Amino acid sequence: MLKIKSQRALKRIIVSLQKRNKKVVATNGCFDILHVGHIRLFRFAKRAGDILVVAINTDDSVRRLKGNSRPLVNAKERAEVLSALGCVDYVTFFSEGTPEKVLRFLQPDILVKGSDYKFKEIVGHNFIEKIIRYPVVKGKSTSEFIKKIAGK
Numbered sequence: 373m374l375k376i377k378s379q380r381a382l383k384r385i386i387v388s389l390q391k392r393n394k395k396v397v398a399t400n401g402c403f404d405i406l407h408v409g410h411i412r413l414f415r416f417a418k419r420a421g422d423i424l425v426v427a428i429n430t431d432d433s434v435r436r437l438k439g440n441s442r443p444l445v446n447a448k449e450r451a452e453v454l455s456a457l458g459c460v461d462y463v464t465f466f467s468e469g470t471p472e473k474v475l476r477f478l479q480p481d482i483l484v485k486g487s488d489y490k491f492k493e494i495v496g497h498n499f500i501e502k503i504i505r506y507p508v509v510k511g512k513s514t515s516e517f518i519k520k521i522a523g524k
Contacts, residue, residue: 375455376463379477382425385462386478395421398480398500400471402429403450404443409508411457416506417484418459426460427474430467437469470495 377385386396397420403410418424428450434443443450451463466474475483475496483496487505497503 375461376451379464379466379474382462382464383478386423386425386480389423390481394423395482396423396425396478396480397421397482397484398425398427398475398478399484400427400429400466400474402434402438402443403454404434404438404445406450406453413484413486413506414457414459417482417504418461420484420504421482423461424459425462425464425478425480426454427464427466427471427478428454430465433467433469472496475500 389396397417399413399417414424428447429437431443431447447465454460454463464474472495476499480500482502482504483500484504484506485494486508488508489505491497491503494503
């Protein structure tokens with residue numbers, strides 16, 4: 373699990389990378405059931421810089437956002453799946469309802485979020501150097517998969 377890092381360990385890595393003029397890109401989310409929309413987002417984000425950091429919500433954070441039936445996959449396993457992707461360089465966790473604290477702490481150069489967020493709604497728009505919105509892949513969401521599995 374070399375790619376899965378505590379925020380503190382990751383901060384040291386990011387500072388070192390940025391001193392070597394590497395552009396650090398971050399994205400965040402629950403990523404409960406990984407699907408093609410996520411993969412396309414990660415590939416796009418990776419192309420925006422040199423290093424891709426994915427911050428994921430802890431299980432408690434997901435429950436507060438999505439309800440008691442979520443997450444379907446626990447944070448440790450979600451991080452392991454993400455760390456297996458070649459385009460993802462590092463994975464870390466955050467327990468708050470928004471990624472503001474982790475983003476302020478890590479200070480990535482670029483933040484990539486889905487286009488379903490309006491610019492002013494993106495946590496970090498006011499303190500991260502560059503925000504890039506990625507076009508959401510229609511019909512590809514964890515909520516849609518859950519509905520399909522439930523036969524709704």
